Amino acid sequence: MSAERPSAIGQALLAVGDQWTLLILQRAFLLRLRRFADWRDELGMSESVLANRLKEMVAGDLLRPVPYREQGRTRTEYRLTGRAVELWPLLVEIWSWERRWVPRRHGLPELVHDDCGSRTDVELGCASCGRAPVTARDTETVRQAATFAQVTVARLHRRTVRADAPRDPLSYLPETFELLGDRWSTVILAAAFLGLRRFADFQAELGVAPSVLSSRLRAFTELGVLEAEEGARPLYRLTQKGLGFFGIFAFVVDWAQRWYEGPPGSDLRITHRDCGGPFVPYLRCGSCGQPLTRTGVHFVTADRRLPPLAQTG
Ligand SMILES: [Zn+2]
Ligand SMILES: [Zn+2]
Structure with missing residues (x-):
């Protein structure tokens, strides 16, 4: 039984590696949405897709249903669980990476650090x-066994095509969806952080079909996350943009391995070379250098100031 269980990372990606799930979580953090109609109207989602995602998120212990009374009727609202609340630095890191690397027509919201008052960016720390x-080059990622890549449980639904995503300034995650919204994409990227470079090595490590592997490698090359060094056997290297994704990768690994248990030996270990300790990611303010807390930051858009990332159960 346990041999069939995906790794912690695989389980985490099944839980949150979906465009709509990430957007539902993001709106719960940014706008404190809790109610069905609010997500439906804010994201323009179909009711059936939203109902399906909310059900999965409750089953996956990301949302907790809480009854409330409205106009004499009992209805349900959904609050972030303790496990989901800990995703806040991942969402902030996604914002930071998209802002730096993904050109876009509409401005992203800006992040304000309340302690120092700066509109700022974040830095990744150990x-x-x-x-x-701390950058990818300051760390070393190792696997105990190749089973980290055991994420090949069938998805519950097809991944949403990126063109369907809302395009308002808050829905700022287009390229992240390419990288996190598909289980093979994420493990291929993880394998790149492990140091794999050759097509045959990716294939042997991940047990992925050659056609799937070549389509993902091509997509990553087009996104500018990997670059192919031509030759009889091309080498795929992470670009600066790909290396920049390390923060998102590190927060996913950290969160996954704290909240999910995979088969023995299936965890990834990331070490910070400078201190020799395990690399546990945190975010600090790019302006004043202080560690950021969930309730000590907020986003502002062109027309509104959003509350701190504080919606909790
Ligand atoms: Zn360190
Ligand atoms: Zn600051």
């Missing part, structure tokens, strides 16, 4: 030693 900034 919670083991406190140092920041």
Whole structure:
């Protein structure tokens, strides 16, 4: 039985590696949405898709249903669970990466650090030693066994095509969806952070069909996350943009391995070379250098100030 269980990362990606799920979570954080009609109207989702995602998110312990009374009727609202609340730095890191690397027509919201008052960006740090900034090159990712890639459980639904995504300034995640919204994309990227470079090595490590692997590698090359070094056997290397995705990768790995249990030996271990300790990611303010907290930051858009990322059960 346990041999069939996906790795912690695989389970986490099944839970949150979906465009609509990420957008529902993001709106719960940014706008404190809790009610069906609010997500439906804000995201323009069909009721059946929304109902399906909410059901999955309750089953996956990301949302907790809470009854409330309205006009004499009992209805249900949905609050973030403790597990879901811990996704806040991942969402902020996604914002930071998209802002830096993905050209767009509409401006992104800006992040304000309340303590120093700056409109700022974030820096990735190592919670083991406190140092920041930390980049992919300052760390080493190792696997205990190849089973980290055991994420091949069938998805519950097809992944949503990116063109369907709302295009308002808050729905700022287009390229992240390409990278996180598909289980193979994410494990291929994870394998790249492990140091894999050759087509045959990706294939052997991941057990992925050659056609799937070549389509993903092509997509990553087009996104500018990987670059192919031509030759008889091309090498695929992470570009600066791909290396920049390390923060998102690290927050996914950290969250996954704290909240999900995979088969023995299936975890990834990320080490911070400077301190030799486990790399536990945290975010600090790019302006004042202080660690950020969930309730100590908020976003502002062109026309509104959003509350702190504080919606909790
Ligand atoms: Zn460290
Ligand atoms: Zn600050």
